[in-house]
């Protein structure tokens with residue numbers, strides 16, 4: 001059989017699964033942790049959690065962001081000030097997840113000024129991600145994934161960070177599930 005026919009015959013099985021390099025095992029215990037100020041990342045997080053049969057954890061700021069807080073045209077808005085100050089760590093409202101119950105963490109955020117909002121740094125620095133497989137994902141108005149997770153990696157250097165992915169608002173659930181399958185596990 002030609003290689004192409006062989007690959008077609010395998011249908012929905014991902015390339016990573018075929019070639020034996022899954023990012024995580026099918027029986028992994030999975031957490032989908034995310035922050036979302038206006039709901040876009042939350043929708044993606046819900047779809048990922050459904051696709052991987054994982055638990056959802058919303059990173060909720062102690063003080064919710066108002067519309068004025070999110071105004072990036074205003075240099076004095078809360079988000080502008082936080083993003084301009086690399087030391088800011090907005091507090092998280094609720095208890096952190098019991099990370100010992102998980103092997104894999106999908107970590108979602110909206111891109112703010114090219115990077116992850118500071119509250120993601122609060123989360124990775126307060127959670128012991130040692131040895132955990134962490135797969136970042138984000139949404140944005142147009143900025144690519146790029147190095148948006150670099151400060152998160154710096155904040156949790158003992159995690160096993162995997163390549164991340166940016167989704168445009170309105171991405172279809174099938175595109176999200178297809179990305180999850182490419183990570184090497186067929187659900």
Ligand SMILES: Cc1cc2nc3c(=O)[nH]c(=O)nc-3n(C[C@H](O)[C@H](O)[C@H](O)COP(=O)(O)O)c2cc1C
Pocket residue numbers: 035036037038039040041042070071072079080109110111112113114115139140141142143144169
């Ligand atoms: C303070 C702030 C800064 C932003 N900076 C960027 C940016 O640098 N690049 C970009 O493409 N989108 C930027 N956006 C747009 C968001 O990334 C985008 O709307 C995202 O999908 C919102 O996700 P959410 O609804 O989960 O909060 C910014 C939004 C806000 C509120």
